[in-house]
Amino acid sequence: MTDTPLKLFNSLTRELEEFTPVHPGEARVYSCGPTVYNYPHIGNMRAYVFADVLGRTLSWKGYKLTHIINITDVGHLTDDGDAGEDKMEKMAAANAQSIWDIARHYTEAFWADVKALNIREPAKWSVATDYIDEMIDFAKGIADQHCYELDSGLYFDVSTVADYGRLARAVTEEGEGRIETVVGKRNAADFAIWRKTPAGETRQMEWDSPWGKGAPGWHLECSVMGEKLLGFPFDIHTGGIDHREIHHPNEIAQNQAFCGCGGLSEATNSGAKIWMHNNFLVERSGKMSKSSGEFLRLQLLVDKGYHPLAYRMMCLQAHYRSELEFSWDGLGAALTRLKRIVMAVENLKARHAELGSASISLPAQWTLKQVQGDGMGMFRDLFVTFDEAMSDDLNTPIALTLLEQVLAKKKVSPEKKLEVVSAMDSIFGLDLLNLTRTDLRIRPRDAAITEDEIEAELLRRKQARAAKDFATSDAIRDSLAAAGVEVMDGDPLGWEWKL
Ligand SMILES: Nc1ncnc2c1ncn2[C@@H]1O[C@H](COP(=O)(O)OP(=O)(O)OP(=O)(O)O)[C@@H](O)[C@H]1O
Numbered sequence: 203m204t205d206t207p208l209k210l211f212n213s214l215t216r217e218l219e220e221f222t223p224v225h226p227g228e229a230r231v232y233s234c235g236p237t238v239y240n241y242p243h244i245g246n247m248r249a250y251v252f253a254d255v256l257g258r259t260l261s262w263k264g265y266k267l268t269h270i271i272n273i274t275d276v277g278h279l280t281d282d283g284d285a286g287e288d289k290m291e292k293m294a295a296a297n298a299q300s301i302w303d304i305a306r307h308y309t310e311a312f313w314a315d316v317k318a319l320n321i322r323e324p325a326k327w328s329v330a331t332d333y334i335d336e337m338i339d340f341a342k343g344i345a346d347q348h349c350y351e352l353d354s355g356l357y358f359d360v361s362t363v364a365d366y367g368r369l370a371r372a373v374t375e376e377g378e379g380r381i382e383t384v385v386g387k388r389n390a391a392d393f394a395i396w397r398k399t400p401a402g403e404t405r406q407m408e409w410d411s412p413w414g415k416g417a418p419g420w421h422l423e424c425s426v427m428g429e430k431l432l433g434f435p436f437d438i439h440t441g442g443i444d445h446r447e448i449h450h451p452n453e454i455a456q457n458q459a460f461c462g463c464g465g466l467s468e469a470t471n472s473g474a475k476i477w478m479h480n481n482f483l484v485e486r487s488g489k490m491s492k493s494s495g496e497f498l499r500l501q502l503l504v505d506k507g508y509h510p511l512a513y514r515m516m517c518l519q520a521h522y523r524s525e526l527e528f529s530w531d532g533l534g535a536a537l538t539r540l541k542r543i544v545m546a547v548e549n550l551k552a553r554h555a556e557l558g559s560a561s562i563s564l565p566a567q568w569t570l571k572q573v574q575g576d577g578m579g580m581f582r583d584l585f586v587t588f589d590e591a592m593s594d595d596l597n598t599p600i601a602l603t604l605l606e607q608v609l610a611k612k613k614v615s616p617e618k619k620l621e622v623v624s625a626m627d628s629i630f631g632l633d634l635l636n637l638t639r640t641d642l643r644i645r646p647r648d649a650a651i652t653e654d655e656i657e658a659e660l661l662r663r664k665q666a667r668a669a670k671d672f673a674t675s676d677a678i679r680d681s682l683a684a685a686g687v688e689v690m691d692g693d694p695l696g697w698e699w700k701l
């Protein structure tokens with residue numbers, strides 16, 4: 203079994219490129235983290251499911267992964283194009299709360315979603331406000347050659363770096379279609395790397411700097427944390443596709459400036475070699491946003507009876523570069539698919555136990571080398587195809603169908619199949635060896651009936667049917683229906699009821 207080279211789509215070149223690590227055997231990845239002014243919506247979480255699958259694939263390929271995800275607790279304005287208010291300050295003012303409390307609360311809410319979605323912990327969650335000194339140093343290093351000061355702050359002059367905005371393309375082709383809100387900017391696309399607190403005002407978050415009291419710009423934060431924690435150049439930088447237009451071009455411009463001033467090649471050094479972007483999760487009405495009517499948080503899905511991993515399955519069913527439209531039907535279909543797989547795995551575990559075999563110990567994260575070493579018998583070719591799919595810019599939709607092919611194979615020992623499922627799940631992260639059908643049967647929050655009551659009623663109905671008392675059996679069915687429970691006779695999954 204040969205290794206297929208890992209190819210990833212680089213937004214910088216708009217081409218698939220073979221992954222060749224900067225440091226042999228290692229993969230260093232930085233993902234733009236959430237701005238913790240509100241709960242994440244499930245669209246935000248798509249960005250971290252994607253980054254997680256990327257990280258798992260790099261581990262699968264045998265690279266020692268260092269993944270950094272930051273927490274933006276200062277500096278992100280309501281408009282990415284350098285206008286508006288700081289999102290954190292605005293939320294704190296609206297709630298008359300301290301920014302630090304807001305940041306703590308929403309960071310914890312984000313981490314809860316990360317855990318529920320079985321996203322692996324990064325090597326570090328880097329918090330922006332922990333790096334203020336480093337941000338000031340970085341800005342000092344590039345200020346003379348690349349920045350100018352206005353009353354409102356220190357601005358980056360985008361004309362001082364080669365080929366500004368090449369990542370965004372559309373923006374440059376349209377002649378930098380940015381909002382020009384600050385008087386005195388040299389170019390429309392120039393952006394503040396340090397924002398001074400306006401005279402006579404105080405902010406909850408502000409620090410002294412050579413350019414006066416103020417706060418760092420959002421773009422500066424990611425440049426600095428990437429450089430400090432991973433070193434330039436590192437391998438891969440990820441984010442949602444909106445970052446391709448403003449945030450990442452600005453990060454790249456700062457990185458070029460930093461490398462130029464530091465004696466590294468300014469023209470070619472973008473900080474990271476590969477820039478990857480997940481497409482949006484959209485609602486029929488457009489891009490999912492925190493301000494839209496029904497706020498689609500992961501918890502809302504759970505309240506309606508959908509397990510968080512059904513949402514992860516929904517993400518995996520689409521390629522990360524395609525737009526994914528959210529619908530409750532789509533989520534329901536993903537849940538059904540997950541149930542089928544989980545029930546098949548439960549059957550395998552039961553058969554394995556019946557055979558009286560010893561419990562099997564399986565690695566939490568498999569590598570391709572381990573699979574190759576194991577041989578995998580009749581699944582060898584399937585694994586070649588599986589590895590090809592994941593090596594082809596993380597083609598999870600194809601890889602999922604291969605998992606189902608494994609489960610459908612006849613005349614294989616349950617032990618072998620469990621091993622194969624475990625190896626493939628190292629990439630899917632669906633927790634398939636632990637998840638049970640009971641876990642997946644979440645009672646919607648507004649349901650008026652408990653599981654025990656449902657089970658008791660169903661037992662009574664079974665007895666009535668056995669006694670050919672169809673009147674009673676139908677009456678029970680109707681009363682369950684009135685309580686919102688659909689009895690599913692003959693469901694191929696053996697799922698007796700759903701709410
Ligand atoms: N609908 C979406 N689908 C996929 N990824 C998204 C979506 N919306 C935002 N993202 C990504 O989620 C990550 C976290 O974003 P962040 O917390 O900065 O959100 P935001 O921009 O404040 O939220 P909003 O969606 O309300 O604009 C970023 O990588 C961003 O690109």
Ligand SMILES: [Zn+2]
Pocket residue numbers: 233234235424449
């Ligand atoms: Zn960022």
